[in-house]
Amino acid sequence: MVKIIYLIILTTLCGCRLACMDRETGMPRQSQTMKDAVNNKVFQFEMGCNVKTIKLYNGKVLTIKNAWVENNWEYECFNNKPVIKIDTSLHLIIDYNNKEFDNLNYCVFMNNNDYGCCLGGVLVYKYLKQDTLVFNIKGTKESFLNNTNSELIETIKFYKTYTRQ
Numbered sequence: 001m002v003k004i005i006y007l008i009i010l011t012t013l014c015g016c017r018l019a020c021m022d023r024e025t026g027m028p029r030q031s032q033t034m035k036d037a038v039n040n041k042v043f044q045f046e047m048g049c050n051v052k053t054i055k056l057y058n059g060k061v062l063t064i065k066n067a068w069v070e071n072n073w074e075y076e077c078f079n080n081k082p083v084i085k086i087d088t089s090l091h092l093i094i095d096y097n098n099k100e101f102d103n104l105n106y107c108v109f110m111n112n113n114d115y116g117c118c119l120g121g122v123l124v125y126k127y128l129k130q131d132t133l134v135f136n137i138k139g140t141k142e143s144f145l146n147n148t149n150s151e152l153i154e155t156i157k158f159y160k161t162y163t164r165q
Contacts, residue, residue: 042070094123106139
């Protein structure tokens with residue numbers, strides 16, 4: 001009987017925090033769309049770019065939908081409800097047709113290969129208040145994991161545009 005009472009108490013205590021736990025509080029986040037960034041009140045401004053479509057080795061086309069700068073943010077638990085906690089640091093998000101890329105053949109590098117993200121997920125880069133950013137898309141005919149020789153496919157320049165809200 002005592003075990004059942006402990007189980008009920010434990011379940012009740014844990015159940016009270018489920019709304020916050022489901023949001024994975026404390027983990028850095030990024031908005032999935034520019035509209036989400038505006039709704040979350042983290043949107044700063046849109047970034048334009050000189051190239052919108054890039055043909056890759058495998059015949060697929062990388063299409064850049066849009067890019068924007070937003071504040072870093074995370075969910076925080078307040079009164080047992082998830083709320084957005086906004087940071088003063090910024091990041092650039094590049095929204096592209098990422099559902100088509102499920103391999104590691106291509107990576108997008110910022111600042112002379114200092115920091116790169118492979119295609120297949122959200123492209124997020126630390127934003128240090130530059131008006132123009134240069135990215136190199138490099139690729140291999142095999143995976144980056146198996147091949148260290150990558151070739152430059154395209155150079156993209158992103159530039160700061162007027163705020164759009």
